[in-house]
Structures are given as structure tokens and as C-alpha cells.
Amino acid sequence: MPSLPSPSLLTLAATFAPGVILEHYLLLAAILFAIGMLGVVTRRNALTMFMSIELMLNAANLTFLAFARVHADLSGHVTAILVMAVAAAEAAVGLAIVIALQRVRGTTNVDEVRTLKL
Amino acid sequence: MSSFLASLTLEHWLFYPLALLTIAGALGVVLARNPLYGALSLISTFFFLAAIFILAGAHFVGILQIIVYAGAIMVLFLMAIMLLALDAKALGRRRVTLFKLVGGLFSVGLVGLALSFLGLRQGARGPIMWIRIPYQKLPEGFGSVAAVGDLLFREHLLQLEAVSLLLLVAIVGAVAVAKGKI
Incomplete structure (x- = not known):
């Protein structure tokens, strides 16, 4: 396992990056994405899986914003806003499906839902 | 240190x-x-x-x-x-x-x-x-709102409209799916 940068390295980094270095933003995004993936893979409750997907979308947003800051380019912000709108649409349809599932099948466990038709 | x-x-x-x-x-x-x-x-x-x-x-x-x-x-x-x-x-x-x-x-x-x-x-x-x-x-x-909005409505207008269409479809779709009898 590689060690974290030593203090001297951080001061070196501060000379060309005012504030937190880009890698730490990316590392936080990677950790958030991994936690979201952990939720999708290990949880079988449809609602928790949806929330984990929201986490992963946010991790992607963080990456866009971090790069937008490094390059001083606002396109990343625009992309993040579009991702947010897509996430809202996804949540609305996804939750409607979960509610329909609960009504028709009486379960929100995705393992128990194997067929599209009743 | x-x-x-x-x-x-x-x-x-x-x-x-x-x-x-x-x-x-x-x-x-x-x-x-x-x-x-x-x-x-x-x-x-x-x-x-x-x-x-x-x-x-x-x-x-x-x-x-x-x-x-x-x-x-x-x-x-x-x-x-x-x-x-x-x-x-x-x-x-x-x-x-x-x-x-x-x-x-x-x-x-x-x-x-x-x-x-x-x-x-x-x-x-x-x-x-x-x-x-x-x-x-x-x-x-x-x-800021001004800078991002400027870019959004000048250069990314098509994407913005596509997303607004997507949201409309999502609204209708959500109601259609959740509304019991289909």
C-alpha cells in the first residue's frame, strides 16, 4: 500500500496548487463512488440501491467540479447541473417503479423480482 | 513542521x-x-x-x-x-x-x-x-449564477432543452407507472 504524501510533499504541492490538491478531490470522489458501488452490489433493497446510485452520481459530479476548478473552466459546472437534472428524473421514475412493485408484488427486494409480468 | x-x-x-x-x-x-x-x-x-x-x-x-x-x-x-x-x-x-x-x-x-x-x-x-x-x-x-447561466444558455442550450424534455418524460412516466391501473 503506498504511503500518503509526506508533509514536505504537501508544501511542495501547495506551491503550484493553492488549496487542496486535485488528487484529494479525486480520491474523495473515488471513495464515494466505491461506497455507492458497495451499496448497489451488497444491498438488495431497491430503495437503498437507488440511494447508492445517487451517491455514485454525486461522486461523478465532484470529479467534474474538481477538474473545472483546476482548469478554471465552467463547462464542468454545466455538466454537473445536467447530471443533477438526470438524477432527478431517474429518482422520480425509479421510485414510481418501486411503489408499483410494492403494490403488485408486495416486496421491494430486488432478488424476489425476477419477471416483468405478474 | x-x-x-x-x-x-x-x-x-x-x-x-x-x-x-x-x-x-x-x-x-x-x-x-x-x-x-x-x-x-x-x-x-x-x-x-x-x-x-x-x-x-x-x-x-x-x-x-x-x-x-x-x-x-x-x-x-x-x-x-x-x-x-x-x-x-x-x-x-x-x-x-x-x-x-x-x-x-x-x-x-x-x-x-x-x-x-x-x-x-x-x-x-x-x-x-x-x-x-x-x-x-x-x-x-x-x-456564480451569472457565469454558469451565461454558459448554460449560450453554449449548452441544446443539452439544456434535451434535459428539460427528459424531465417532462420522467414526470409523465412516473405518474403513469405509479398510478395503479395501467
Whole structure:
């Protein structure tokens, strides 16, 4: 396992990056994405899986914003806003499906839902 | 050591505690047995993440994060969770399967991979792609509503309209799916 940068390295980094270095933003995004993936893979409750997907979308947003800051380019912000709108649409349809599932099948466990038709 | 402390900016002092809180909230989402607690944990995660967005200079996106995510989307989630009224029996008990174990290891491995990229910085093999990107100086009003809105409506108008169409379809679709008789 590689060690974290030593203090001297951080001061070196501060000379060309005012504030937190880009890698730490990316590392936080990677950790958030991994936690979201952990939720999708290990949880079988449809609602928790949806929330984990929201986490992963946010991790992607963080990456866009971090790069937008490094390059001083606002396109990343625009992309993040579009991702947010897509996430809202996804949540609305996804939750409607979960509610329909609960009504028709009486379960929100995705393992128990194997067929599209009743 | 003192020169190291002196080199720390306010962004450093705020970023790392906020990052830890964000990770803790995200873990709460995944580990909470009841989705209701998970949703509340996710709301706190979104607030901390919004603070980190603002630290990164994305003021408008940070505020949108609070309004859209912590406000609209999470209210939708909470409404759905309360509508379903899951009890302990419906939630079932915790099961560990081979599939879950492999998936969990894979996710942890992803963090390990990210950490190894971080370590490459010190390596003698030369920098990987993004490492030597110097920070550009941020122009006045970077990340403000005016600047982002200008770009959004001038250069990304088509994408904006496509997303608005998507939202319309999602609204109609959500009603059509959730409305009992189809």
C-alpha cells in the first residue's frame, strides 16, 4: 500500500496548487463512488440501491467540479447541473417503479423480482 | 513542521473534516438496515458535499445541490419510503452471500486503486497524466449564477432543452407507472 504524501510533499504541492490538491478531490470522489458501488452490489433493497446510485452520481459530479476548478473552466459546472437534472428524473421514475412493485408484488427486494409480468 | 502548517489554507482546514463527514454519511446510507435512516444519512451527505462543492469554487452548483438534492430528490425518497412503510419483516435479515462478498471486495479494491494512483506521484516513473496540471487562476465571478447561466444558455442550450424534455418524460412516466391501473 503506498504511503500518503509526506508533509514536505504537501508544501511542495501547495506551491503550484493553492488549496487542496486535485488528487484529494479525486480520491474523495473515488471513495464515494466505491461506497455507492458497495451499496448497489451488497444491498438488495431497491430503495437503498437507488440511494447508492445517487451517491455514485454525486461522486461523478465532484470529479467534474474538481477538474473545472483546476482548469478554471465552467463547462464542468454545466455538466454537473445536467447530471443533477438526470438524477432527478431517474429518482422520480425509479421510485414510481418501486411503489408499483410494492403494490403488485408486495416486496421491494430486488432478488424476489425476477419477471416483468405478474 | 511550522512551515507546513503555515502553508495550509482555509480550504485545507475545511476540506478534510468535511470529506470525513461525507464519507461517514455515505457509509451510513449503505450500512443502515432501514432505508429511512439511510435517507436521512444521505441528506447529511449531500449537505457536506455541497460545502465541498462551494470550497471547489462551485457556488451555484453547491446551492443547487442543497435545493435539488437535499430538498427535492430526498423529499421524494422520504415520501416513497414512508408510503411503503417497510417493517422489520419486509426488510428481512442480513444475509451474506458469495456474490455480496466478491462485490464488496471489488469496491474496496477500487479505493485501493485510487490510493495507488495517489502514490504514483512520488514514483520515479514520472507523473501520470493529470498530476502536473497547474491550477489556473480563477477569473472574477467563477461559479456564480451569472457565469454558469451565461454558459448554460449560450453554449449548452441544446443539452439544456434535451434535459428539460427528459424531465417532462420522467414526470409523465412516473405518474403513469405509479398510478395503479395501467
